[in-house]
Amino acid sequence: MESTQNTLAALSEGMADAVANAGRSIVRVHGRRRHPGSGVVYAPDLVLTAGHVLEREEDLSVETADGRTLPARLLGRDHSTDLAVLRVDNLGVEAATPAEGEARVGQISLAVASPGRGDGPRATFGIVSSVGGPIRTRRGPRLERYIQTDASPYPGLSGGPLVDVGGKVVGIMVAGWGRGAAFAVPVDLAWRVAGALQERGTVRRGYLGILSQPVRLPGGEKIDLTQKGGLLVVGVEDGSPAGRGGLMVGDIVATLDGQPVEDTDDLLVLLSGDRVGRAVPVKVVRGGEPQELEITVGERG
Incomplete structure (x- = not known):
């Protein structure tokens, strides 16, 4: 019994550490009237978020974990993957670490959202329930590849990272395509799209x-x-x-x-x-x- 308790305690501590590690690279994104979204710092002064949380293209801002609110500029968005990139000057937030390899069905996944005012990051727990692609999204476009998790989606989760037990990013959440299902864009695809948006503002099709x-x-x-x-x-x-x-x-x-x-x-x-x-x-x-x-x-x- 004691051995089992120790194992569970270690797993619990590891998951809490993973959320804390991921939380250092997450910001709150203000781009719509209700329910701010989340964003992941993937490079210095650059934030990757879900495109649908940006209902406007001006008067954008991000809020950091230490309480700073900074203006943001939209560099580009890709409707097919529902991803967008923001530039935030003097952001000073460390970049997230992408996981190596592809997500596997059954692995533990933690969907992490931006902090609320004065709070730490928020998280929901599940497993990777399926991987695949292409898939037609509820908004119309086809996504090249996807990760589905049974971690419960909730307002503010979109644009945040899906992380592994080490806190490394396996995908970017673009929740809400299915009926109650949560989906993420795999990190290698998300980073590739981010690079194209950063460079050209669009993804070549x-x-x-x-x-x-x-x-x-x-x-x-x-x-x-x-x-x-x-x-x-x-x-x-x-x-x-x-x-x-x-x-x-x-x-x-x-x-x-x-x-x-x-x-x-x-x-x-x-x-x-x-x-x-x-x-x-x-x-x-x-x-x-x-x-x-x-x-x-x-x-x-």
Whole structure:
């Protein structure tokens, strides 16, 4: 019995330490009339938060754990991931530490929110209940990857970190997509989006310029593919990247840059980020035979 109590006490102390560690890098974000959100300092004078907590783009401010209220400037937001970046001059708050590797289903997760006035950070406890992607959010866009936790969502949680038992950030909370479920953007994706927003104010989104529909791949073994489906091209825009790369109506797109494409969500995910403007190999099935094309991914204006 004593051994069990000691184990539970150690776990309890460890979780409290994790919240305290994470709390040093969290600020309160004032960007809407009700329910301030949270934000994570990810680099000097830079705060990553959930885009939906910013109902305005001016008169923004953050409140630090030591009671300072500082003006903030919006550098950019990405509606697909529901993330936004703020610059806060002379913030003087240490940056959070991202966790290494991917979140695992079943691992303990702590969703940490900004402090209230005169209080320390707030936290809710759960486990990582699922990971995956893409997923269509309640607000419309598709998220490339997500972490779902059963930690209870509550007002003020959005924009705060989901942390592991060491207090390292595994994701940024963008709660409220599901019915009572809490979701987070995985930290590697969140940091990548933050870098793009910091640099350009937007995230580059690519396109091929096709109309398509999912179909079953004919004779996948014959064309050295294990996936069951692909995207049948039913239309190609004039002058589009697909047209210039030789893609034709009737082709079935099977892979892009070596990654399987079984539906439109797969394609949209693969067209984002550093593939924009780059020539990538596209494997297609044409007349029952595999062919490989090279297509330069375009950028949506």
